[in-house]
Amino acid sequence: MEDENGSTKAPLIEDDAGLDPRAAAELLASTKHRAQRQFDVWPPYLLFIGSALFLFCYGAVWWSVRHQHPYVGPTGGALAILYGSVVAWIVVVVAVISRANYGVRGASKRRRAFRSGYLIVIVGYSAYQGALYHAHASHAIVYGIFPASIVWLFAGTAFVTIGAIREELPPVLLGGALIALGVASAFTGPVIGWLVSGIGLALVLAGFGATRIVMRRA
Amino acid sequence: MATLASLPEGDSLSFTRLQEMIELSAGNLITHLRRLEDAEYLETEKSGNGAASRTQVILTAQGREALDNYAASLRNLIEGL
Numbered sequence: 166m167e168d169e170n171g172s173t174k175a176p177l178i179e180d181d182a183g184l185d186p187r188a189a190a191e192l193l194a195s196t197k198h199r200a201q202r203q204f205d206v207w208p209p210y211l212l213f214i215g216s217a218l219f220l221f222c223y224g225a226v227w228w229s230v231r232h233q234h235p236y237v238g239p240t241g242g243a244l245a246i247l248y249g250s251v252v253a254w255i256v257v258v259v260a261v262i263s264r265a266n267y268g269v270r271g272a273s274k275r276r277r278a279f280r281s282g283y284l285i286v287i288v289g290y291s292a293y294q295g296a297l298y299h300a301h302a303s304h305a306i307v308y309g310i311f312p313a314s315i316v317w318l319f320a321g322t323a324f325v326t327i328g329a330i331r332e333e334l335p336p337v338l339l340g341g342a343l344i345a346l347g348v349a350s351a352f353t354g355p356v357i358g359w360l361v362s363g364i365g366l367a368l369v370l371a372g373f374g375a376t377r378i379v380m381r382r383a
Numbered sequence: 384m385a386t387l388a389s390l391p392e393g394d395s396l397s398f399t400r401l402q403e404m405i406e407l408s409a410g411n412l413i414t415h416l417r418r419l420e421d422a423e424y425l426e427t428e429k430s431g432n433g434a435a436s437r438t439q440v441i442l443t444a445q446g447r448e449a450l451d452n453y454a455a456s457l458r459n460l461i462e463g464l
């Protein structure tokens with residue numbers, strides 16, 4: 166076998182014949198854990214940063230609409246914070262995924278690439294929001310209830326579908342929780358709905374991060 | 384093998400990334416990979432020619448099973464100590 170540099174001959178590392186079982190087991194476990202961390206496309210730190218970031222930006226939107234009577238929608242500044250945060254989050258997530266996937270080929274990478282198809286859904290929902298506006302729906306619906314809650318219905322539906330395809334209960338339960346959050350956000354109205362969404366998203370991301378830490382240690 | 388086993392089944396890893404992750408010299412890694420390939424624990428796939436050539440390494444089902452058995456044997460040994 167030849168490597169990229171054309172090197173074919175090199176000294177062989179000594180066999181670990183004298184390694185005791187405990188040391189061998191520790192080496193095996195630490196190698197596996199280190200590899201899992203390096204391949205992880207959703208490292209806990211990223212989820213905790215996302216949790217704080219979305220709590221902040223949804224909080225900013227809620228802050229901008231909290232005293233509106235009648236409701237007109239988030240201010241330009243609040244929307245700039247929200248969309249800026251979403252874009253920054255996407256950039257960071259793409260960078261982390263690219264780094265984790267560097268050198269990896271195969272089915273799981275292809276599956277992850279297909280998930281970028283979710284962007285189509287996001288564009289579709291934005292277009293739908295335009296249709297609501299075009300149909301003269303109230304500002305409370307177009308700029309409040311719909312954008313604050315629909316993302317949860319979408320994400321929840323996606324997770325339930327993934328769980329159903331894989332026959333795995335955790336994604337189905339997570340999906341159910343997200344749909345419940347979307348409904349709760351819608352019921353609380355266009356003002357509180359933003360806050361409910363922000364807190365809900367922060368809790369989901371932080372919970373996901375904590376779960377991954379526990380799973381790593383298991 | 385433990386590094387490759389951390390990937391989902393069917394995924395392969397480039398020689399370069401594997402070398403970076405386990406911090407072995409190219410020569411040492413090649414020697415180990417050759418031995419494991421002879422034992423049918425992993426397969427390598429080379430694409431391209433010359434300086435642009437790329438080698439992908441993939442753990443076989445047999446290799447994954449052997450690693451699991453090895454880990455189980457170590458656990459039994461430790462419990463017996």
